[in-house]
Amino acid sequence: xxxxxxxxxxxxxxxxxxxxxxxxxxxxxxxxxxxxxxxxxxxxxxxxxxxxxxxxxxxxxxxxxxxxxxxxxxxxxxxxxxxxxxxxxxxxxxxxxxxxxxxxxxxxxxxxxxxxxxxxxxxxxxxxxxxxxxxxxxxxxxxxxxxxxxxxxxxxxxxxxxxxxxxxxxxxxxxxxxxxxxxxxxxxxxxxxxxxxxxxxxxxxxxxxxxxxxxxxxxxxxxxxxxxxxxxxxxxxxxxxxxxxxxxxxxxxxxxxxxxxxxxxxxxxxxxxxxxxxxxxxxxxxxxxxxxxxxxxxxxxxxxxxxxxxxxxxxxxxxxxxxxxxxxxxxxxxxxxxxxxxxxxxxxxxxxxx
Amino acid sequence: xxxxxxxxxxxxxxxxxxxxxxxxxxxxxxxxxxxxxxxxxxxxxxxxxxxxxxxxxxxxxxxxxxxxxxxxxxxxxxxxxxxxxxxxxxxxxxxxxxxxxxxxxxxxxxxxxxxxxxxxxxxxxxxxxxxxxxxxxxxxxxxxxxxxxxxxxxxxxxxxxxxxxxxxxxxxxxxxxxxxxxxxxxxxxxxxxxxxxxxxxxxxxxxxxxxxxxxxxxxxxxxxxxxxxxxxxxxxxxxxxxxxxxxxxxxxxxxxxxxxxxxxxxxxxxxxxxxxxxxxxxxxxxxxxxxxxxxxxxxxxxxxxxxxxxxxxxxxxxxxxxxxxxxxxxxxxxxxxxxxxxxxxxxxxxxxxxxxxxxxxxxxxxxxxxxxxxxxxxxxxxxxxxxxxxxxxxxxxxxxxxxxxxxxxxxxxxxxxxxxxxxxxxxxxxxxxxxxxxxxxxxxxxxxxxxxxxxxxxxxxxxxxxxxxxxxxxxx
Amino acid sequence: xxxxxxxxxxxxxxxxxxxxxxxxxxxxxxxxxxxxxxxxxxxxxxxxxxxxxxxxxxxxxxxxxxxxxxxxxxxxxxxxxxxxxxxxxxxxxxxxxxxxxxxxxxxxxxxxxxxxxxxx
Numbered sequence: 006x007x008x009x010x011x012x013x014x015x016x017x018x019x020x021x022x023x024x025x026x027x028x029x030x031x032x033x034x035x036x037x038x039x040x041x042x043x044x045x046x047x048x049x050x051x052x053x054x055x056x057x058x059x060x061x062x063x064x065x066x067x068x069x070x071x072x073x074x075x076x077x078x079x080x081x082x083x084x085x086x087x088x089x090x091x092x093x094x095x096x097x098x099x100x101x102x103x104x105x106x107x108x109x110x111x112x113x114x115x116x117x118x119x120x121x122x123x124x125x126x127x128x129x130x131x132x133x134x135x136x137x138x139x140x141x142x143x144x145x146x147x148x149x150x151x152x153x154x155x156x157x158x159x160x161x162x163x164x165x166x167x168x169x170x171x172x173x174x175x176x177x178x179x180x181x182x183x184x185x186x187x188x189x190x191x192x193x194x195x196x197x198x199x200x201x202x203x204x205x206x207x208x209x210x211x212x213x214x215x216x217x218x219x220x221x222x223x224x225x226x227x228x229x230x231x232x233x234x235x236x237x238x239x240x241x242x243x244x245x246x247x248x249x250x251x252x253x254x255x256x257x258x259x260x261x262x263x264x265x266x267x268x269x270x271x272x273x274x275x276x277x278x279x280x281x282x283x284x285x286x287x288x289x290x291x292x293x294x295x296x297x298x299x300x301x302x303x304x305x306x307x308x309x310x311x312x313x314x315x316x317x318x319x320x321x322x323x324x325x326x327x328x329x330x331x332x333x334x335x336x337x338x339x340x341x342x343x344x345x346x347x348x349x350x351x352x353x354x355x356x357x358x359x
Numbered sequence: 360x361x362x363x364x365x366x367x368x369x370x371x372x373x374x375x376x377x378x379x380x381x382x383x384x385x386x387x388x389x390x391x392x393x394x395x396x397x398x399x400x401x402x403x404x405x406x407x408x409x410x411x412x413x414x415x416x417x418x419x420x421x422x423x424x425x426x427x428x429x430x431x432x433x434x435x436x437x438x439x440x441x442x443x444x445x446x447x448x449x450x451x452x453x454x455x456x457x458x459x460x461x462x463x464x465x466x467x468x469x470x471x472x473x474x475x476x477x478x479x480x481x482x483x484x485x486x487x488x489x490x491x492x493x494x495x496x497x498x499x500x501x502x503x504x505x506x507x508x509x510x511x512x513x514x515x516x517x518x519x520x521x522x523x524x525x526x527x528x529x530x531x532x533x534x535x536x537x538x539x540x541x542x543x544x545x546x547x548x549x550x551x552x553x554x555x556x557x558x559x560x561x562x563x564x565x566x567x568x569x570x571x572x573x574x575x576x577x578x579x580x581x582x583x584x585x586x587x588x589x590x591x592x593x594x595x596x597x598x599x600x601x602x603x604x605x606x607x608x609x610x611x612x613x614x615x616x617x618x619x620x621x622x623x624x625x626x627x628x629x630x631x632x633x634x635x636x637x638x639x640x641x642x643x644x645x646x647x648x649x650x651x652x653x654x655x656x657x658x659x660x661x662x663x664x665x666x667x668x669x670x671x672x673x674x675x676x677x678x679x680x681x682x683x684x685x686x687x688x689x690x691x692x693x694x695x696x697x698x699x700x701x702x703x704x705x706x707x708x709x710x711x712x713x714x715x716x717x718x719x720x721x722x723x724x725x726x727x728x729x730x731x732x733x734x735x736x737x738x739x740x741x742x743x744x745x746x747x748x749x750x751x752x753x754x755x756x757x758x759x760x761x762x763x764x765x766x767x768x769x770x771x772x773x774x775x776x777x778x779x780x781x782x783x784x785x786x787x788x789x790x791x792x793x794x795x796x797x798x799x800x801x802x803x804x805x806x807x808x809x810x811x812x813x814x815x816x817x818x819x820x821x822x823x824x825x826x827x828x829x830x831x832x833x834x835x
Numbered sequence: 836x837x838x839x840x841x842x843x844x845x846x847x848x849x850x851x852x853x854x855x856x857x858x859x860x861x862x863x864x865x866x867x868x869x870x871x872x873x874x875x876x877x878x879x880x881x882x883x884x885x886x887x888x889x890x891x892x893x894x895x896x897x898x899x900x901x902x903x904x905x906x907x908x909x910x911x912x913x914x915x916x917x918x919x920x921x922x923x924x925x926x927x928x929x930x931x932x933x934x935x936x937x938x939x940x941x942x943x944x945x946x947x948x949x950x951x952x953x954x955x
Contacts (some may be wrong), residue, residue, distance in 0.1 A: 014759035029783060031771045040775070046736070048805045051850040056856035058945075096407070097851045100919070103944035105855075132399040162551065163403050167503035182838055194404060194548035197414045234414060265414075291623060294478075321478070330474040339474075410892070410920045411941060440897040444921040503841035537894060574895040575940035 043089055046077050050093050057112055058105055067115040074116070087121070095143045102205065106145075113144045125150065138164065142171035150175040155307040158188040166195045173202045178211035182217045183229055191227035200234045210239045219247055226254075230262045237266035245276055252283040253294070260287060264295045272299065274307055281311045290322060295327045307336050316343060365742045367421030371447055372730055380758065389603035394663045394773055396606075399776060404549065408543040410444060416524040416547055417445035418540050418619070421517025424450055424531040425509050427773045428457040432466050434531045437573025439500060443540040448500050449517040450531060454484075454507025461822050463502050468493045479519040481630035486516060510591075510615075511631035511638040518625050527619045528631075529667070534565060534575050535617070539666035543619045551657040556646050557620050559613035561597040561665035563776065564590045566673060575668050578776050580785040585678060588789040589671040595766040598663060605661035610833045611647070613659065615639030617667040624649070634693075637688015644692055651705050665776060679804040686808025688816065689721055724805040755793060761792035844909070846889040847917070853863065856888055856917065863953060873901070876908070884911040886952070890918045893928065899928055908931040912954060913927055917943060919947045 053070055065067075079086045088118060098109045122144065138156060139150050156168035169187070172180045191199075210318025213348070218224070219232065229251060245281045248270075251263035267280065280299060287293050297315065302309050312327050324347065330342045383442065399640055424431055430501055431450075438448050452460045463469060471489035477489070484506040492500055512820065514528050522798055529535060539560070546555045561825050564584040569577035581587045604610040615638060628649050631638045643659060650657040669792065674676040700717065702709035737743050777783060811818050843864035843865040849873060857869040870876060871889065873893050885904040886908065898920075905914075905931065911935045916922070922940055929935060936955075939948060 008750060011747065011754055013752050015750060015757060022757060022761055022764060025761065025768055026787075029764070029768045029771055030780070032768065033778060033780070033783065035770070036775070038777065047850055047921065051854040054851065055854040058855060059858040059862045090399075093851065096853075100852055100941045101855070101945055102942040103946050105945050106942070114750060121821055132402065135403060162549075163400065167403065190551045192549050192551045193414070197412045197548070198408075200414070201412060238413070268540060291626075322480065323475045325478045329478075332473065333477060344476075407919055411922065413921055415921075436897065436900070439900065440895060440922070442892055442898070445924055494929045496897070496903045498899070498928050572895065575894075 012274055038084070040259045042078070042086065044242070046074075046079060046086060047093060047288065050097075051132060054097055054109070054112070058108055066111075069207060070112070072114065084215065090116075091121070091140060095140065110145045111176075121313055122146065126152075130274055131164050132158075133320070135163040135167045138167040138171055139266070141173040142167075145174075147175055157183060162189070162192070165189065166198070169195060170198050170202055173199050174206055177203065177207035178214040181232075182216055182236075185218045185221065185224045186230035187225070189227075191231065196227075196231050196234055197327075199231055200238045203232070203235065204238055210235075210241055212241070212243075215244070219244065225255050228258050230257055233262055237270060240270065242271075242273075245272070246279065247271060248281070249276065249279050252280065253286055257289065257292075260289070260292055264292060264299070268295070268298055272303070277303060277308065281308075284311075285313075290320060294322055295319075296325050297323060297330065301330050305331065361740070362742075365740075366603070367736060368733055372726070372733070374465050374653050376755070379723075382512070382715075382719065383762055385613075385686060386599050386603035389606045390599045390663075391769065393602045393606035394598075394769065397663050397681060398773070399435065400549075401545075406538050407696045408615075409541045409548070410442065412444075415445065415683060416544060417522075418443060418527055418544065419445070419447045419449055419517070419521035419523040419622075420529055420535075421449050421451065421521065422522045422529050422531040422533075423453050423513030423517070425453045425510075425513075426455045426457045426459065428455070428462055429457045429532055430532060431462055431772045431825070435467070435500065436533070437534055438529075440537055440574065440756040441535060443535045443544075443796060445523070446499065447523060449520060450500070450502045451517050452502060452504045452707055453510070453513040456630055460504050464490065467497045467500055468511055469502055469660070476484070477520060477765075479516075480626045481519055483512050483516045496672065500718070509634040510631055511635075515630035515633070515640075518622060520628050521622055524622060525619055525621050525623060527617070528615065528671070532670070533562075533616050534570065534668040535575060536575075536666045536668075536685045539617075539620075542662055542664065542666060545662070547619075547621075550658075554609075554650070555614045555621075555660055556624050557610075557618060557659040558662065559610070559618050559660075560595060560662040560667065562614055562616055562669045563665040564593060564671045565668035566670055567659045570667075576747040580777070580782045581671075581673075583673055584789060584792070584796060585675060586671050586673050587785060588793050589678075590764055590792040591767065591786050591793070592797075593671075594770050595763060596784075597661075597665070598770055598817070599762070599766050601661045602663045604712075607707075608658045609707065609711055610659040610661055611638045611643055611708075611716060613643050613661075616669055618643075620646070627680065627708075633689060634825055635691045636684045638691055641692045641695070641738055642687055644696055647697065648696065648705065648709055659674070664774065668703060675800055679800065679807065681782070682801055682804035683808040683818070686805040687812055688811045689716075690809060691700055692716055693721055699757065710766070724809070727802055728806055741764040759794060760791050763787070763793070841865050841885040842895045843867045843886040843888070844911070846873055846876075846887070847871060848890060848893055849919070852890075852917065853917075855945070859949055860886070860888070860952075863905075863949060882910070884909065885913070887911040887914045888917050889914065890920075891916060891922070892918060892920050894919045898925060899932060902929050915939060915948075917941075925953070 020104065055065070057070070074090065077086070079090050083085065090281050093111055094109065098106060109233065122137045122140035123146070127131045127139070128137075134156070138153055141153065150172075153168050156164055157172060159165040159168065165187075169184060172183055180247040215235070225234070233248045233251065236248055245267075248263050251259045252285060254260055272280070275326075277300060280296060284293060284296050287296060300311070313329070315323055315327050318324065323337060328344055331340045333336055370815075411796050420441070425537070435448070435450055447587065450463065452463070470490055471488050474486065474489040477497065477834075479486075486503060486505045488504045490504070492498060496516060501520065503520060504515055505513065519525055525544070527540065527543070541572070543558050543560060546558050563578075564581065564586060565575055565578065566581040566583075568575060568579045580589065601610060601612070612723065618639065626647060628645050628782040630643075632641045632645070635641045647657070672681050696713070699705045699709045699713050701714065705713075764787060767790070771783060777786065810816070843860045845853055845856045845860065845867060847856065847869075848871050853869050853871050857867045860867045872897065887905070889905065891901060891947065893901055914933065915937045916935055918941045919941050920927070922938055926938055937951065
């Protein structure tokens, strides 16, 4: 009995192995075909798009483009090819701004299958919905602005991310009133994408809209992080204090984002003075170190009082950080002597300014 | 009575085998799902998007180097060609006895910079000098010369001197895909409720491939059987095993040759352990333990793509030494953390992952060895039904072939590296001969490692003498 | 300005950017050579290019080292960098190796770029 069962199992296993060999061979063949097809479509599209942007647009221009694409099997019955073409159009749309972008959007609207992106948003699968939303905003289908809004708090992170980006693309600075109050935590990439799109499509800051939201009290941490990155990206000097205020937050990530943003902004002496008042309040020693590093590159004399205070601490991390900052200045030798004395548990040498 | 013992022992091996089979089947489905999910997610965060963005985390590659004078220049050039908007490269010369440092200083026009006030939160062997380049095209490069202290110690020096948010631990002789960092950083960009504390990716074998200026120009199947079968082994381990574990946040190991970690967490746990030979496994376990003890939600993730290429041992002697070391590393980490076994304090790590690793990773060579002894014994005693035994052997052999074929099929379906029929046939034939030519040697190596640990026989890492891709490892 | 006899070179791995930039240059009267694989660049070719538009991201080449190679192996008048990669950290280093006449990161306003070239 056991032998019979084992015999059948062996035959089944061998049969399955043969099936796998067949699947592997078929898979390799299909992959090869698709890679070649993609290369052909990309080459054709590169030629078409360059002609579309720079050559005269005749009456049969779009018909001719459709014919050439159909020849390469970019047709509704081959959804993979259609999707690849749409991805290429999005790529090229992201490469160019100004009048070229408008021409690309026009081309997209003329190519079948029409309305494919909107239809995707009606499906159940998250990746299809998200893809549809992306295509809608990348191809500037503004009539769907309100429609996209309803996805901004979708349970799937990718759907809501694309919706949030779409809202920024369509509404610009007005979108902040939605983005500051999102239900779910916003990932770093979401924040980056939102800020980058705002910068690309609406490069001139709208301080009225920004002020409206900065004055709200109940913005969740994610919302605050987005606002800080916006202030940093657009270099809005008059709002730097909003970032500095976050150093007082109990939320580690908020403080981390604030430190990151401050590190790439030009800080004036008043900013630095404000930052120094938060130094003792920050509980994390590595973040304290980052606060010290913010002072690098600024006139040392103006920070001396602050550095003197820090040099009284026992934390080697902070002492060495200050020493590093003072390397190359007139105080380098002094701080070296001071640290050596500390190491040997001696009193600091007399006549030290520090 | 004897028959009862025979049936009891046979039942034990049967249950062990069926359990292992069940896990492998589960791994396949988990891995397939994870790959599918990963590919869908990639559409929404392309490498071009990351390359174009301003606020992405900065990354330092830390590459320890020891006696790699012959290939160090091309290796460093290869690492410098990585495409990422904010990255630094720290090469740590771990007290090389050859001219590695001199070659680097000359080629990259290095000058010493003061490092007296550099904070070094992790204790390491003495740092003798820190060098940066006078040439603007190499401004991302820092070379640190230190006293010899081993690979883990060299990595710790790199971690100390890095100023970026993320650290990529690698080896100087690894070839890293240019877009690797762009892909590895994705999980960090997308983390929301669980902090990513480690990210790994597939490592491939590039023996006998065409390498030009430190770049993999053409991937070929290794000529020697030993290296070819390791290609299959790596595909199985990375694509099926690690991807499956990553899917359920059960990854306990990120390869030492290629792992991206947050710098602050590395410093919090005190860097890599210099006393173990399995420092990569030990680090991942310690990081996870640290997060569990802090009660911070976290995950260790894996990118199902080969982003790093390395050379595998090409002689049985060197191979045995490598697997002996891995076995000792496994032993050390498991026993050093034995308090985690079935400890609900560590949740899934204590209740599922550690027991699994102990029973099925650590235990497998021991069970196999005992099984061989039992077969011989029962054969002598005349207990074995040979018809059943042969069929069972055939079935188990075919199941093994199926798993290797499934792994290769998944790889071929999703990645372009092996696309020629001849290559696939080469890999499959290597896999089908594995139980006869490769596995017994691996079993011997693992048991050798356990024997050394059991009888406290001292044995270290070994010295690498490089001639280019395909070098021999010598026991130090 | 009559650019009819002017020679230009476009180096871009991405076909889309390559073709569009080539077309743009031809539309303002440049003779244009377009290369997507820099291994095809013949180091012995001593053609002087009035204008070079190049990316810094190429397979197998470190961005900064590539600029250094371009400087040594090509003869050119003006050089512009057009790239998909974020260049804020690399600009200074690139300019220290070879003075660059303009950096353009995507998305590029081609009309503005074209006008800049015409003004030169």
